[in-house]
Amino acid sequence: MSDRNVRAVAPKNRHCVAHALGCRPLSESLKSKSEITRGEELCLKCGLCCNGAIFADVQLMAGDYAESLAELGLAVKLGGSARKARFLQPCVAHDGCRCRIYDKRPSYCRQFECDLLKRCSGGRLAKEAALEIVGTAQERVALVKKLLLDLGDTEINLALGVRFRRTAKRLERGGPDQSTADLFSELTLAVHDLNGIIAEEFYPGNRQTFA
Numbered sequence: 001m002s003d004r005n006v007r008a009v010a011p012k013n014r015h016c017v018a019h020a021l022g023c024r025p026l027s028e029s030l031k032s033k034s035e036i037t038r039g040e041e042l043c044l045k046c047g048l049c050c051n052g053a054i055f056a057d058v059q060l061m062a063g064d065y066a067e068s069l070a071e072l073g074l075a076v077k078l079g080g081s082a083r084k085a086r087f088l089q090p091c092v093a094h095d096g097c098r099c100r101i102y103d104k105r106p107s108y109c110r111q112f113e114c115d116l117l118k119r120c121s122g123g124r125l126a127k128e129a130a131l132e133i134v135g136t137a138q139e140r141v142a143l144v145k146k147l148l149l150d151l152g153d154t155e156i157n158l159a160l161g162v163r164f165r166r167t168a169k170r171l172e173r174g175g176p177d178q179s180t181a182d183l184f185s186e187l188t189l190a191v192h193d194l195n196g197i198i199a200e201e202f203y204p205g206n207r208q209t210f211a
């Protein structure tokens, strides 16, 4: 995605501001274990809609305040003529599958439920089956990350799709040797498999295109 026509709102201390403001992760919320719903339990083991696997960025909506969210540490970019304000993923508030700014999270985060979550919460898919799908997706994310690193991409603060496209361009410019070309083929296949499970199980119409 292009960054043209966008101004950044500098987050203050990306890692610690949420804690400093007293925002607690779900793990530290007042909920007891028995109060955590089936859907929440699934999300606490997943995090794919926060970690840059599904989304490269998330648009702010009515009622969201860019400055306040930047104060909480989110990497907010103000919109220009062509784009709306948004924050980038992987989200800096995402901490081991928990949201460090849960009580203050943006509107889209409050509203979003992936297809897997809807099926699980609605009783159309057993929790165990949903967790297995989450586990498979996470294995695929881990493989894509490993291959990106093997190919010299260390930009772990960028969404996987962005990293993949940058890596593809870099290798295209440099004319890769055979072993690098083989690794890139492996990466392309791994990305294809990850996109497949995301499109099939989590987010039909996934807008983060890897190709």
Ligand code: SF4
Pocket: 042, 043, 044, 046, 047, 048, 049, 050, 112, 113, 114, 115, 116, 117, 202
């Ligand atoms: S991708 Fe779905 S299951 Fe995973 S954290 Fe997001 S809403 Fe929950």
Ligand code: SF4
Pocket: 049, 050, 091, 092, 093, 094, 095, 098, 099, 100, 101, 102, 105, 106, 109
């Ligand atoms: S603000 Fe919280 S819920 Fe929203 S993307 Fe970041 S970690 Fe996820």
